[in-house]
Amino acid sequence: MKDLKAINKKTKTAIILIVVTVLLLISNHFISLNSKKTNESIKAIYNDRLLVSHYIFQYTNTIHQLKSLTEKTTINDIEKHLAVNTLLQKMGALDIQYLSTVLTTEEKKQFAFFQLQCDSLKIENQNKDWQQVQLIAEQIAKTLVVLAQIQIDEGKTALTIANTIHNGNKLFVRFEIGLFFILACLSFYLLLLKKMKVKIKIPEGPSLN
Numbered sequence: 001m002k003d004l005k006a007i008n009k010k011t012k013t014a015i016i017l018i019v020v021t022v023l024l025l026i027s028n029h030f031i032s033l034n035s036k037k038t039n040e041s042i043k044a045i046y047n048d049r050l051l052v053s054h055y056i057f058q059y060t061n062t063i064h065q066l067k068s069l070t071e072k073t074t075i076n077d078i079e080k081h082l083a084v085n086t087l088l089q090k091m092g093a094l095d096i097q098y099l100s101t102v103l104t105t106e107e108k109k110q111f112a113f114f115q116l117q118c119d120s121l122k123i124e125n126q127n128k129d130w131q132q133v134q135l136i137a138e139q140i141a142k143t144l145v146v147l148a149q150i151q152i153d154e155g156k157t158a159l160t161i162a163n164t165i166h167n168g169n170k171l172f173v174r175f176e177i178g179l180f181f182i183l184a185c186l187s188f189y190l191l192l193l194k195k196m197k198v199k200i201k202i203p204e205g206p207s208l209n
Contacts, residue, residue, distance in 0.1 A: 016186060020179050020182055023179055024176060024179050027172050027175055027176050027179070030172055031169050031172045031173070034166075034168055034172070037161075038162050038165045038166060038169075041158050041159075041161050041165070042162060044102065044158050045159065045162075047101060047102075048101045048102045049151045049155040049158065050155075051097075052101050052147075052151050055097060055098050056144055056147050056148050056151065058094055059091060060141065062090055062091050063141050064141075065087060066084055066087050066133070066137055067134055067137045067138075069083050070084065070133050070134055070137075071130075071134070077128045081126075084125045084133065085125060088118065088122055088125065098111065104150065106150060107150050107154075110143060110147050110150065111147065113143060114144070117139055117140045117143060120136050121133060121136045121140070124136060
């Protein structure tokens, strides 16, 4: 009976150790997944938001140059036309970089509208209608403000997701600490049990002499 009880205790302890080990492995797996998701969110903030914000700044700067150029009275229409055309080509090259990023549905809509405005700008530049060019340039500047706000909102969302995942990781770490504590207690219990067994002396049988 004593041997049976000892086996039962060992079996229960072994089951607990296996369960705790499995839970530690599962927890570690989720921490790895969450870390990967956090890295993806941070990369998205940089690649799809910070870089795009830089592109919008370049667009805005080019539009201001364009407006300033068309207001000049010291250059003729042909010179203005060529200079504006150069700036529009610069913006067109920037479009390729912008479109290579991940765009939201609203961003796609606003950027498509922005490109239509740029097409109108090209037509008015061909017509050398500088008043219309300036008017469209002002409208483009407003569209760029909308696009910039989208970057801020999406960046905040991505950051919130990253923080939520990070907080989840902290909970998993606390859970793991608890499991390690249980493992330590079980190890201490097994060592104590072993020492107690060593100290117990088996009585000698009665002498036949």
